[in-house]
Amino acid sequence: MIALIIGSLIRDFVIRDKRKFPLHYVLIIGLAGLLPDLDIAVFWIAYWFGAGISEVHRTFSHNLFVPALFFVLSALTLRLKNKELGKHHLKIHTVLWLIGLGILIHLILDASLAGQIMPFYPVSSYSIGINLINYLPLPLADIFFPILDAALLVLWIVYIEWKHKISDFI
Numbered sequence: 001m002i003a004l005i006i007g008s009l010i011r012d013f014v015i016r017d018k019r020k021f022p023l024h025y026v027l028i029i030g031l032a033g034l035l036p037d038l039d040i041a042v043f044w045i046a047y048w049f050g051a052g053i054s055e056v057h058r059t060f061s062h063n064l065f066v067p068a069l070f071f072v073l074s075a076l077t078l079r080l081k082n083k084e085l086g087k088h089h090l091k092i093h094t095v096l097w098l099i100g101l102g103i104l105i106h107l108i109l110d111a112s113l114a115g116q117i118m119p120f121y122p123v124s125s126y127s128i129g130i131n132l133i134n135y136l137p138l139p140l141a142d143i144f145f146p147i148l149d150a151a152l153l154v155l156w157i158v159y160i161e162w163k164h165k166i167s168d169f170i
Helices: 002-015 022-030 037-047 064-076 094-111 137-163
Strands: none
Touching: 002 022, 002 094, 002 137, 022 094, 037 094, 064 137
């Protein structure tokens, strides 16, 4: 949700041109914020070969090389300004940059709220993280993320109703 909200805020307060930053870009950054946790699906497969969750989760997909790859690909495709994806005329370099940003947002949130990440894995096993969730009492820690997601969803819906009058389209 946070990557989605950040995408909405970029659209409304930074870019401000709906043609240059359509809602499809907001969706892309929101979906990209989920990409690092695809390693959980990899764990389901690796489990049958004896791998543990700690050997898979927050390793290959939770390091700074992943968003950096998308930022570099975005820079390399910057010359392709006229190259567009699909009928919605999405710019390739912008899509790649937004994927990198969504992944980076996920990594920052994981490192600050929910444990640690290894930012330079597999080069280094150095880990970093504040793990703010550990400072909550245990009953609250168990329900913190579902409540946060629900609250953010409601706030985002209120925001897009206030800013874009989405009820006109329902």
